[in-house]
Amino acid sequence: MNMATGTGSIDRSARVRQIKRVIIALVLLAICVPTVLCIILFFKMGKMEKQIQELSLRKEKVTVVAENTVIKEAAASEAATGIVNTVTIVKNEDRQLNIVNDVVGANVQNVAMEDVSATIEQQQVVPVITEVPTKDTEEVLKPYSERRVYLTFDDGSSYNTAKILDILNEKGVKATFFVVGNENETSYEMCRRIVAEGHSIGMHSYSHVYKNIYSSEDAFENDLNMIQSYIYRTTGVLSDIYRFPGGSSNRVSKQPMSLFEQRLNDRGIVYYDWNVSSGDAESRTLKSKAEIIRNCIQGVENNNDSIILMHDLPEKRTTMEALPEIIDRLKEMGVQILPIDMTAPILHH
Ligand code: ZN
Numbered sequence: 001m002n003m004a005t006g007t008g009s010i011d012r013s014a015r016v017r018q019i020k021r022v023i024i025a026l027v028l029l030a031i032c033v034p035t036v037l038c039i040i041l042f043f044k045m046g047k048m049e050k051q052i053q054e055l056s057l058r059k060e061k062v063t064v065v066a067e068n069t070v071i072k073e074a075a076a077s078e079a080a081t082g083i084v085n086t087v088t089i090v091k092n093e094d095r096q097l098n099i100v101n102d103v104v105g106a107n108v109q110n111v112a113m114e115d116v117s118a119t120i121e122q123q124q125v126v127p128v129i130t131e132v133p134t135k136d137t138e139e140v141l142k143p144y145s146e147r148r149v150y151l152t153f154d155d156g157s158s159y160n161t162a163k164i165l166d167i168l169n170e171k172g173v174k175a176t177f178f179v180v181g182n183e184n185e186t187s188y189e190m191c192r193r194i195v196a197e198g199h200s201i202g203m204h205s206y207s208h209v210y211k212n213i214y215s216s217e218d219a220f221e222n223d224l225n226m227i228q229s230y231i232y233r234t235t236g237v238l239s240d241i242y243r244f245p246g247g248s249s250n251r252v253s254k255q256p257m258s259l260f261e262q263r264l265n266d267r268g269i270v271y272y273d274w275n276v277s278s279g280d281a282e283s284r285t286l287k288s289k290a291e292i293i294r295n296c297i298q299g300v301e302n303n304n305d306s307i308i309l310m311h312d313l314p315e316k317r318t319t320m321e322a323l324p325e326i327i328d329r330l331k332e333m334g335v336q337i338l339p340i341d342m343t344a345p346i347l348h349h
Pocket of ligand 1: 154155204208245246
């Protein structure tokens with residue numbers, strides 16, 4: 001019985017020891033496994049960090065190559081077109097950054113830098129030409145030799161007209177005078193000189209008083225008769241060209257200008273406005289000679305055919321001063337300077 005008891009206690013203590021060992025082993029295992037795992041993970045993390053650094057470095061290099069390519073292509077495009085195309089450059093930057101991101105995102109560690117460069121260089125740059133808006137884009141301008149320029153002088157004639165005629169004569173140029181009904185010997189004489197020296201003479205109303213001329217169709221017709229007979233009486237020319245005082249788009253007339261235009265049309269009279277103003281009557285203050293020259297030349301530069309408005313008035317001293325230089329500049333440009341006749345372009349406002 002005692003033996004049995006003794007054997008039983010040995011077995012029990014042996015089992016207890018065994019259980020203890022198992023427990024210790026389990027505890028050790030529970031401690032060691034996470035520790036080992038931690039160590040493994042630590043090394044793994046280090047490795048991954050290195051990989052990330054390597055990839056970032058690669059991405060930076062690829063970006064530099066991409067930018068260089070864009071700059072090269074932009075320079076080539078600029079040289080070819082003369083226009084720096086910012087739109088193209090922005091588009092290319094976007095596109096090439098996408099390529100870079102694709103390369104890195106796909107984790108292609110084996111993609112050689114040359115391959116990336118080659119891929120980028122293969123991208124064709126389609127130049128988008130940005131048009132610079134200019135006045136000239138609306139109308140194709142003819143060479144100067146094919147352009148016609150008409151110098152027109154309103155509001156004469158008077159003793160002032162002689163100066164203009166002398167300049168025109170000296171320069172060998174014919175012009176057009178739209179005269180009013182000045183009743184004095186000098187004006188008659190000047191009208192005769194205009195015709196005798198080969199210039200065109202046109203009507204600019206007899207009275208030049210807006211409120212009378214444009215008050216009614218009859219008043220207009222009456223004034224028209226007076227200026228036509230004035231010119232005929234003094235020069236023997238039955239003029240058939242007209243310029244409305246203030247132009248055909250004046251805002252002074254209470255009547256629609258189309259009524260008066262119809263009256264002219266019924267009588268076979270053609271009216272001419274202007275598309276270039278010397279600016280000599282645009283303000284009460286006298287325009288400088290330089291400004292008048294600039295207005296005329298710029299106008300001719302921007303138009304195929306130019307009808308230039310100037311004034312034949314004694315107080316427009318700078319117009320006379322500017323005239324020789326205007327003619328010289330026009331001659332240098334090589335345009336045709338002509339008097340208005342039936343072949344002239346009909347410019348209406
Ligand atoms: Zn006038």
